Amino acid sequence: MSELYLKGIKETDPEVYGTLERELNRQQNQIELIASENIASLSTLNAQGSVMTNKYAEGYPGKRYYGGCEFVDQAEEIALQRVRELFNCKYANLQPHSGAQANQAVFLALLKPNDTFLGMSLASGGHLTHGAKPNISGKWFNAVQYGVKKDGNDKDLIDYDEVESLAVEHRPKIIIAGASAYPRIIDWKKFKIIADKVGAYFMVDMAHYSGLIAGKEYPNPIEFADVVTSTTHKTLRGARSAMILTNNEDIYKKINSAVFPGLQGGPLMHVMAAKAVSFGEALKPEFQEYIKKVILNAKILSETLVNRGFRIVTGGTDSHLVWLDLTPKNLTGDKAEKILEEVGIACNKNAIPYDPNPPKITSGLRFGTSAATSRGFNENDFKLVGEMISDMLDSLLLNDQESIKVAKETKNKVLDMCKNYPIYNRAF
Numbered sequence: 131m132s133e134l135y136l137k138g139i140k141e142t143d144p145e146v147y148g149t150l151e152r153e154l155n156r157q158q159n160q161i162e163l164i165a166s167e168n169i170a171s172l173s174t175l176n177a178q179g180s181v182m183t184n185k186y187a188e189g190y191p192g193k194r195y196y197g198g199c200e201f202v203d204q205a206e207e208i209a210l211q212r213v214r215e216l217f218n219c220k221y222a223n224l225q226p227h228s229g230a231q232a233n234q235a236v237f238l239a240l241l242k243p244n245d246t247f248l249g250m251s252l253a254s255g256g257h258l259t260h261g262a263k264p265n266i267s268g269k270w271f272n273a274v275q276y277g278v279k280k281d282g283n284d285k286d287l288i289d290y291d292e293v294e295s296l297a298v299e300h301r302p303k304i305i306i307a308g309a310s311a312y313p314r315i316i317d318w319k320k321f322k323i324i325a326d327k328v329g330a331y332f333m334v335d336m337a338h339y340s341g342l343i344a345g346k347e348y349p350n351p352i353e354f355a356d357v358v359t360s361t362t363h364k365t366l367r368g369a370r371s372a373m374i375l376t377n378n379e380d381i382y383k384k385i386n387s388a389v390f391p392g393l394q395g396g397p398l399m400h401v402m403a404a405k406a407v408s409f410g411e412a413l414k415p416e417f418q419e420y421i422k423k424v425i426l427n428a429k430i431l432s433e434t435l436v437n438r439g440f441r442i443v444t445g446g447t448d449s450h451l452v453w454l455d456l457t458p459k460n461l462t463g464d465k466a467e468k469i470l471e472e473v474g475i476a477c478n479k480n481a482i483p484y485d486p487n488p489p490k491i492t493s494g495l496r497f498g499t500s501a502a503t504s505r506g507f508n509e510n511d512f513k514l515v516g517e518m519i520s521d522m523l524d525s526l527l528l529n530d531q532e533s534i535k536v537a538k539e540t541k542n543k544v545l546d547m548c549k550n551y552p553i554y555n556r557a558f
């Protein structure tokens with residue numbers, strides 16, 4: 131089906147078709163280490179590029195404001211049933227268009243403007259939408275931010291004592307746990323105890339961890355959290371979208387009205403169908419095997435980098451994330467990201483805790499293993515990837531001629547590895 135659509139694009143709009151083709155080539159020929167990305171299945175892509183694009187379906191299954199919703203209702207019901215099974219929860223809203231909007235819906239449901247909430251700071255590995263100043267969450271609410279320990283045995287780990295003392299001092303209405311760079315297991319229960327102590331709702335944003343949770347390799351927050359939000363396209367490897375889960379009927383009702391009509395109009399039913407497909411994939415035993423490999427590969431990458439003299443923030447990883455501290459090598463994240471991109475290794479600069487450099491420069495890089503593992507990269511490949519990253523970063527100390535040679539060799543190695551693992555066997 132989708133091949134036909136693309137064929138149509140090639141004929142009617144060669145200009146845009148060219149961008150699609152070049153993007154496919156880029157994805158095929160680069161090693162994708164951007165931690166928030168993954169490679170969705172062809173079935174997910176096809177469902178997303180389907181006829182459900184054409185349908186308006188404001189409202190919820192069985193209670194729509196438009197006619198002709200019989201079949202989009204079925205798609206949404208399938209997605210709902212699968213997601214409840216996947217995360218062992220009672221209620222789900224699958225209509226938020228993105229992770230940021232899912233979080234806004236929770237704020238709309240549970241907060242009033244200027245209310246206080248507690249979230250993890252961006253600088254410690256939290257997300258923009260958890261109270262960062264430039265984001266609506268930091269502009270319209272009184273966002274108090276917790277972080278990680280600066281030193282000692284638990285350096286870089288969440289400072290639960292600080293969470294508790296800030297909660298007691300500020301009496302937030304919501305406490306948010308969840309992060310975008312934090313590679314370790316978060317103790318949901320500890321957060322819940324603190325939230326109960328101050329009468330706050332406990333919200334978990336599991337955007338980065340939801341695939342690991344679906345694969346049963348990371349603790350499921352649903353038994354502790356009042357409300358859980360997540361993207362569906364990161365480790366979960368689904369359509370580009372989001373969801374909100376809860377076991378609390380009262381919160382569920384508030385969330386439903388917050389998403390629609392509070393925040394959004396019509397849901398994206400083609401994305402709903404694609405979510406249903408990808409949740410079906412995540413329910414299969416193969417997905418658990420995939421997630422095991424994702425974590426193993428992250429551990430191998432982390433060890434390889436440590437052996438080459440880098441420091442890993444928190445000392446290692448329990449997830450798909452590897453958070454590299456470049457300060458032992460006197461490098462900045464900005465520079466490191468650029469030279470890796472030149473040889474076809476895609477990743478992003480990321481501030482490290484207590485980073486001396488500004489956010490546009492940073493002293494760290496964030497890697498994730500979910501995308502490359504999806505295309506088949508194994509432990510040995512990730513060891514080689516770690517060596518290539520180290521070769522490139524170390525080459526900055528060499529003279530020009532030598533560093534050009536390293537870059538050339540690395541680029542060829544990247545292309546060779548990518549050839550071994552075609553991402554879509556045909557052009558879509």
Ligand SMILES: *Cc1c(COP(=O)(O)O)cnc(C)c1O
Binds near residue numbers: 337338361
């Ligand atoms: C990625 C992410 C989001 C935002 O998701 P978008 O779909 O990009 O809006 C929200 N929270 C966390 C923790 C994330 O990692």
